[in-house]
Amino acid sequence: MITHDPYQVLTSWNHSFHFCDWSGNLSFLRMLSLYNNSFQGTIPHELGRLSRLHRLYLDENKFSGVIPTNLSGCSNLEVLSLGGNKLAGSIPHEMSLLSKLVGLAIHENKLTGGIPPFLGNITSMEGFSAGGNPLGGNIPDTLGHLKSLTEFYCYDCNLYGSIPNSIFNLSLLVNFSIPDNHLTGSLPLEIGNQLPNLVWLQLRNNELTGVLPPSISNCSKLRILETFDNNFSGKLTIDFSKLRDITYILLAKGNFHGRGEADDMRFIDSLKNCTKLVALDLGECNFIGVLPISIGNLSDQLSKLSLRDNQLFGNLPSSIGSLVGLTFLDLGLNQFKGKIPTTIGKLQKLQFLSLDSNQFLGPIPDAIGNLSLLNKLFLDSNKLEGKIPPSLRNCKELNGLNLAYNRLSGNIPKHLFQLPSLNYFLNFSQNRLSGSIPSDIKNLKTLSNLDLSYNNLLGNITSNLGECISLTTLNLRGNRFQGVIPSSFSSLGGLGALDISENNLSGRIPQFLERWKSLEYLNLSLNDFEGEVPVVGVFANASAFSVWGNNRLCGGLVTLELPKCKEMGIKKKRFPFFILVIVIAPTLLILLCCVYLLCKKKRNSQPSQSSGIERFLKVSYNQLLKATDGFFAANLIGEGGHSFVYKGILDSNDDKSVAVKVLHLQSRGAHKSFIAECEAWRNIRHRNLLKIITSCSSTDFHGNDFKALVYEFMPKGSVHDWLHSSAYTSKLNLLQRINILRDVATALDYLHNRCQTTIVHGDLKPSNILLDDDMVAHVGDFGLARLLGTELNQNSSSGVKGTIGYAPPEYGFGSEMTSCGDVYSFGILLLEVMTRKKPTNNMFIEGLSLHKFAYMALPDHVIDVIDNDAIVLQSTEANARKVEECLVATIKIGVSCSVDSPPQRMKIEIVVNELQRIVDMLQNI
Template sequence: MQETSASSQLSLTNNSFQGSIPHELSRLSRLRFISLKYNKFNGVIPANISRCSKLEELHLSHNEVGGSIPKEIGFLSKLTSVELDYNKLTHGIPPFLGNITSMEVFSVSGNPFGGSIPETLGHWKSLKEIYCDGCNLSRTIPRSLYNLSLLTNITLADNQLTGSLPPAVVAMLPHIVFFQLRDNQLTGSLPSWISNCSRLRGLEIDGNKFSGKLEINFVKLRDIYVLILGNNNFGSKEDDEMKFIDSLKNCTRLEVLYLGDCMFQGLLPRSIGNLSDQLRYLSLAGNQLYGSLPRSIGNLVSLTKLSLRENQFTGNIPSTIGDLQKLEVVYLYKNRLLGMIPGVMGNLSSLISLDLSSNMLQGVIPSSLGNCHRLLELYLNDDKLNGKIPRTLLQLSSLSIKLDLSHNNLFGLLPPEVTELNMLSVLDLSENNLSGNIPNSLSGCVSLSSLSLKGNLFQGMIPATLISLKALPELDVSHNNLSGQIPKYLERLQYLNLSYNNFEGEIPMSGLFANAKTFSVLGNSRLCGGIVELGLPKCKEAKKQTKKFHLYVIIILIACKLFSVIFLSYVWCQKNRKSQLSQSSTRERFMKVSYSQLLKATDGFSNANLIGKGAFSSFYKGILGDDDDKFVAVKVLHLKKRGAEIRGSVKHGRLYDIEISYALDYIHNHCILVVIHGDLKPSNILFDDDMVANVRDFGLSRFLGTTSNQNNSTEIRGTIGYAAPEYGLGNEMTSSGDVYSYGILLLEMMTGKTPTDNIFNESLNLHKLASMALPDHVTDVIDVKILNIYQEDLCKKRKQM
């Protein structure tokens, strides 16, 4: 690297240079300016850089240079600016630097120096700016620094400095603009000489141990725009303690005022409303202020953040808060505020965080909060709110952090609009009086990481649809009236509390349920099984049979309730059907047909009339007699196949020409031998011209109580989705299995969903989906086409009346 005769500057700023700083720099003896900022240089500062005797500015900040500052730097007598910040320099700030009396800017922030600030830095009479924040410095600030009359910027923040600021002896720091001492361990009072620093624009002393009465008069500090005094021990218990607020009215450029987390006490003066109309941030949080919030606070029209949390404020929230249209954050929690939440809070359309928790607020949650379409988090917990949860609140899809309405007196159902909170992470509705079933619509809250419904009046089962909450690790539904079995899919959670409900049946043993520390089932007397640590009785086999019976009962009940809806629709839809069949027509439909008639009708069972073929039978179309309108379907059993004799054991008419439920009743209860169909499903139901259902295909059927033609235990019986669950375990076919299949068939008709629909899995099936809708949400699962037909026909019926 060679020096050119015209070159006095070297700038390699903002590149990706690596390795050590070249020693060859020392050959560039005419250099006045060196900048290697924002690279990846490491190693140490080369000592021979002192050969650049004309050097005035040395900028090496934002690299990875380590070691100590070489003593040879002290020989660069013309240095005015040294920037070494954000490196890895150690071994303290060396005292020999005080010999460079030409120093104007010294910046070494973000280095792990350690040690103390050398007293010799007071020799820098020309010093204007010093930045030593985050350098692990300790001990006191040299008093000599306060006598440097040209100083404009002092930043000594984020160290372990101790001691106090000196009292006024002579004019202290007359030109100071930014004075930053935050996050140290400084003590004593804030000296009054700061009141004379008329050029001061930023004062940051938060995070220390300053105490006593705040004696500063801010009248002369007209240019100050950042005043951060919080997180100290200010406070005197004198009546006029907050009077300094009055003098702040002259600070017309003030944008940030942080007086929080101190020991201020007394009334908040009305003069708070006289602060700068440029004020964006106001915090008086964490003090001992009391009395009502002044209505004048509505004058601070530029506020974006207002924090008055953790005081002793009483009275109502002033309605003038609705005038602060730019508010983004409002923290009023942990006070003693009374009355209702003002409806004008809904005017704060820029609001992203609202916390009114832990007060004594009453009344209902204003629905106007639904206008805050940017709201990310809302805390209304630990108040005395009542009424129902507003639907508009749950339609705030912007809520993504937390919605906390816990520990109030809210009642009623959880509205289905909760499904629109699809970005929400935490939902806490615990300790209220909410009732009804846990809605299936909660499954729409797919981003939940925590859900608490404990301490309410919820009943019914945990919805199987909650399986869709893939991101949910924590669920608490304790202290409710929930019942039913524990869904197996809950085993994937990390924490689960089901205590003090009415759950029953066997506790799973895998996943979360394998560790007694991750879940609780206390206060559920009808639970059994589970891991040994729970100390619960073993589950009895008889209970499984009872559970199976209950399953059939649920299916029959839901089917009956749903069928009543479709039946009304079906009756009104039949325009051409006669109101009542005559006896003659009934006898005609139950007529006996000879083999020769069937042979003639099907043209000798020709292939031209073959309309279907199964494992146990074939189907032919034909025309009986001379009337062209007597179309029939003829089933020919394969007699060599298992179950083929069933067809000949029952009366033809009773089997094929009555409705489905009557057909099952007949073969189960009125035949000489009880017949089990074994494969009841939609494809085995045919409708004639009068829309009368006919049961067909008895190829898998068998006689109950006989040993003939019984299926091999290794064979799958029936059709997946329609076959009773016990058939999959090899159990014998029973009439209950036909009832189960009939129930699934009815549910398919009502819901428009097949039992093998893609939405179903091992934890959710068709009959569970339907049973969860009982008793108040039946229409939620009915196929919308059926409801539409019902409504249309109902309207037509009313017009005809």
Template sequence: MNSRFAFLFSSLVIFLITATTASGGSNETDYQALLQLKLMITHDPHEALSSWNTSSHFCNWSGVSCGKRHRRVTALRLYSQELEGSLSPYVGNLSFLHFFSIANKSLQGMIPPELGRLSRLRILNLGHNKFNGVIPTNLSGCSNIEELRLYYNNLVGSIPEEISFLPKLTLFAVGFNYLAGGIPPVLGNITSMEVFSIAYNPLGGSIPDTLGQWKSLIEFGVGLCNLSGVIPHSIFNLSLLTHFSVAENQLTGTLPSLLGAMLPHLEYLQIWGNQLNGPLPPSISNCSKLQLVEVNNNNFRGKLTINFAVQKDLVFLDLGDNMYGSGQADDMKFIDSLKNCSKLDTLDVRRCKLKGVLPTSIGNLSDQLSCLDLGGNYLYGHLPSGIGIVGLTTLYLRKNRFTGKIPSTIGKLQKLQLPYLYENQFSGPIPDAIGNLSLLTRLDLSSNRLEWHIPSSLGNCSHLLELYLEENKLSGRIPKELLQISSLTIALDLSQNNLSGSLPTEVGDLNMLTSLDLSNNNLSGNIPNSIGGCTSLVFLSLKGNLFQGMVPSSRGVSTLDLSHNKLSGQIPQFLRRFSFEYVKLSFNDFEGEVPIQGVFANASAFSVLGNSRLCGGLPELGLPKCKETHDKHKKRFPLFVIFILIASTLFTISCFTYVWCKKRKGQLSLSSKDERFMKVSYGQLLKATNGFSEDNLIGEGGFSSVYKGVLGDHVDRIVAVKLIHLQNRGAHKSFIAECEAWRSIRHRNLLKIITSCSSVDFQGNDFKALVYEFMPNGSLHDWLHSTASVSKLNLLQRIKTLIDVASALDYLHNHCLPTIVHCDVKPSNILLDDDMVAHVGDFGLARFIGTNSNQNSTSGIRGTIGYAPPEYGVGSEITSSGDVYSFGILLLEVMTGKRPTDNIFNEGLSLHEFADMVMPDHVTDVIDDDLLNFLQEDAIATQYTSAHAKKIEECLSSTVKIGVSCSMESPLQRMNIENVVHELQHILDKLQNM
């Protein structure tokens, strides 16, 4: 019996040894592999591997699991241990391993190719490390792998096509790396795929249609991968999808109308940051499991008709930065359907061109709602008093057209931290109840019509970091409670109101404030010395008030503006000692010597204009020399010597003038010299225009009328006489501006001025006129829109005209000192001569940039509706990019034949958007019919080939693209006018060489 037992036992041992050997070596191999793995770990802060020693069997080591039968390593769990070092290639000897996770945030080096030996491996997680290099192609040897996680590393190269050899792969996550080379279409062969997550890689390319073969797919994440093209329709047939994210790519096209029916299990929809267009499908209402919807920053348009009533789990809804809206008062009606979304935390419909009133149902939204953003739309009417959603922390209503009072119920929003109500038309007082919002960190009520006083209750907002009340009609005194909010550290802006009284001494309590702007009010009295306690101030502006007396020390300020007050005394010593970037003291009553130390050593860093009693300083200031203190002891300069000096100076100037004129005589023709210095009287212009008769009237503007005339003293001298309507407010200023501009500019594409006349008429009234060279082909506006004109401009003429205008602007912006901004670029101000060369005229609104004058202010400047850039409407300074915007609109008008004020642009659609939405493939949809007729006739007459037609379409598209680029809302995104000239010239060359 014993012998039989012994035989069985020995047979079993032999079997086990044989099986172990056949299965990939002994457990000694695993032991040595683990030791090698530990050897390459250079730092183990939590001593996760401290048990890895000979005192116990390796199957008992921390993070190691072994099979019970053969005692081989089957799992390594070393995540979140912050191990540093690299991964040993000996890990490839753990042939029984089926689970390996070493997500640590700190491992670096290459991923060992030896991992490809682990044929039993099912889970591999190397995420959250610093691995670099490429994904090893021989990972395809892990034929049983189900989950491959390599996200959050520094991997480069491409996604290996060999990954498609993994038939059991259900999860592939390589997001947050530096992979390129696109998504291999062959991956569509992995029909077992359930989770595909590759976001945040610069992959490029498009989404392969083959991925639609993943019928088991649940999560699809390809956001921020630089993908382009359309989303393949096959993807929308993956009916099991719960997470769909293609955010922040350059995807185009539309969403299928049956999206909600095709993806009924959808929970996360992230398609923001693309160029998708068309309507947002109402069928999304069918996705009852939706929790997150991010479709913002696309080109979706049309009325929002989605019914959110069944999405009871909806938490985050961002529809912003699109072009929705029907132009009707019920654009916001979809709000009604959100009342059942009891988990809703964020509702964002910013910048969507939505119109109408805000429905009272806004008050029925979930108490869980913390962020509500309705900013940048066209909402009007009163703000519903029932907006008191108690959970709100952020309320954005900025840049709408709300009117009426701010409801006192806003004081019930106890959790509110960031209310942005600026750039509306709110009126009435700031409600005292706003002081109940003790958690406010930033309050912005600027650019409204608020009046009455600043409530002292604001002093209760003990967490306030920023307060903006500028550009309102607030009056009364600055409450001292406001200046005692110790948390105010970023900005306090009360500028452009009607505040009066003295500046409270409590201003010194704002010792942590960075920016203080009290400019353009009616504050008076002395500037309190306590302001020196504001030791953190970087920006301080008190300009445009009635402050008087001496200037107290303000240590630490880098930009100081005290201009347009009644300050007196000498320029304070502290201004020359401390470090300033800019100091403005102009238009006060300072006296004495201007220092030349500190900020006063740089003429461009300070301004002292309008202080008539100052002397000395830098020579560039042109101030008189300061008198010596002992003048009475100085020897008088003989009077006859002064006389001799003056006489000799005059003689020298006369000689120089004579020689210069003599020299110029040989260079200028008689006619041109006559034009330059021609003098005309009121009577001559009256006669030339046949008494300014209507028969001679060729144009009218806001400040003037233009008449055709023939000057009697110059036979056949046809001119255009611009009669200034001095009775109109601003007309005189316009005349001065135009004269000032014409004094120093000459360019072939600028209208040629002959002379001006400033006199009185026969009734003794002031008379002012400008005389220009007559342009026989009228204005560009006439050629584009006049019904009386039979002829229209062909494509070459339009491109040449645009080049002429752009060249003129390039000259004004980049070749004039100082820079000149036209401020009124539009077709009626573009005139065409005999040869159809375009000339820019009407400089009545022109501004000089870079001077010390206030001419770059937008005060009173509006330009022309439709052509004036949007930033001028909110008070931004005049810049050359404003002309670029106007030129962009003009270009689009030339190419589309539509004015920016056409009726079709009254529904929330602009000329810019009208052109942008067809780019780049459907540009002919918006091209002027007259131009298309010309092109069609040319094609028939010259027998154009399809290649010719394609080139013409490319030229049309390139031209419209320039107009779109020039008319971007943001000045920073607009093209440089020099580049515009270059690009248009390139298009012209291409057309002429066809």
């Protein structure tokens, strides 16, 4: 259609060529935009001929290959946008020739090779976007030459090192976004004066340290302040009243507690002028103090508020009800007390509400029923009592409800089962609910997870549960249900976990359980089931199911050690007894002779120590009585919550000393402790675990139950004795301490990662670490152990979970015991071994703990917290520096293992490697 062509540029476009093959000349082109198409292949190097091109937009396509070096021929280029493609390789050096470049966008590609320093020579640059590339390297100091730079985006670029000081001299910088990297170092105290034009400051998920500078208050245009997932510390002193345009304040996972003070939340007062605030996330910041009434003065635009996992105490102010714009409120894992204010019912836009793991008491307020848009409600792990309010029926959008670990009573209200939206979870466990399961539960056809464990529910399990066909987990454990497993359960073929243990259920194990392909965990223990245990499906894996405590079961896997089932059908004709005697007697005589000869041969061959007394050696009450001189007080060498430990000598143990642990069966939980320890020892054997010789389950001379465990005696006592007993005049040196810690870590690594079934020790502390003649450490006392995925994984609110000071904080809120909990205990153990301070020391008050005591000493003051007996003066300054390096590395391990958040704790296999490295360093000094 073009008729006027004075320069003849279209003469080559004729019918002889397809238009896709036309090689016309567009040398006067100023802008080429192919944005958001599906072009693929490499970027044509011919584009470099467009010397007059100002803007080139190739972003959001499928270009691959490298960035063409020929683009340097576009000497007038001002904007180059290549983001959202599949480009690889490094940023070519020829780009430094694009001296007029104002904007460079290469984000969301596969570029490597780091941010090249030569980019600092393009002084016209105003915007640089490279996020979402695995660039690596650091931020070049030369970028400080880009005095016109206003936007810098390098999120998720695998960057290391510190932020160069020169960056903070770019006074025109508006958006500075470098989240999701590995950047270290601190922010300059004058950042707010150096970068007064900041609108976005995004630093999340790095490794930055130091304080958040108060000068940020001077960034009056700031809208986004995002620093969560770093290591910032020190009291938060930013004056937010100057930040009137701020919309997002996201500071979670810092350590903003001011030393020796408990008013960390005073800064809330300064937020009242932030009328545009939409989100305030201050979770896991270690704030200590009360939540001020001024919380109610925050913006009515505030949609998200999280103060989760701090140390806030006192009553929750009723002024919280003024935040009528909230859709998300999380105040869980604090120490709030008193009643839940009824004003919370004014937050009618709420979709998520979590008040879990506090100390709220009294009834659940009826006003919660006003939250008609609520999706998820977490009130678990408090001290709430009374009945479940009927007003919850008004929460028509509710899809998840957790009221576990409270003191709620009465029947389960039927009206909850009229909520068609309830499809995610319903958890009423660990309460005092009574009555039966309402038949209306059949309405919850889309519910995935139901937990009614540890209540006082009784009667038959309603067959209507079989209509909840979407269930993936069902837990009815620890109630008083009776009767048989309803046949309607056969409809629940999607179940992955079923726990109906600790009830009064009876009958045979239904065949449909062995046919469920999705079932990964089944617990039928402590009931009255009878008949044969299947051996297919879930029953083919001994670690996937439990039938313990059902005395009328038979058959099943050999490892269950159940009696064989009696043969059914036609009774066989009895074989004449006298013929049996004639046949068997000579055979038995021959066998006895063989046994005698073998035993004699073994005695003459002087076997090694490891082939001596096995763990299944049988001993009686009388033998143990004699071994300990009648459990004489002078032989008492230890005492625990459920037991007394005596030193003794068994006649059958070659006169070697043993340790006899006698269970105090009148103590609550002693029976379960004995069973747990027997089961744990049956599954483990390791150099750094205490060797068990045998167990005894019998009666004493008065007919009372008697249970005991017999261990190899450890002549060097416990680590607790070496640290804290005045009877031990000599002390552990540094190398001995690190060796002991490595031994313990190695044992934990074995229990967690190298056993067929993961074993959680549950009570790691110095008194349970015993030393042999060679000062090799052995972990003992498995009375609280849990074999994950078996019947021993039994936790309840009344159950003991470790020892105060060593047990992780999550256990206090009702969490299941995990290997992460053992890692926390190990971290505290390590810090105690190195500082000789118990976690319950009187100095640890007002928020100070052994963990914080050690953390605050890192890295420059570690020598001040180490036990003096562990430090030996070195002959040279170089050696002294190496020792101090070892001390810092060791304390870092202890601190990393004992952080509050389980996922952030150091992996035990890494701990083993790090401690071995420290041992090697010390041995070379």
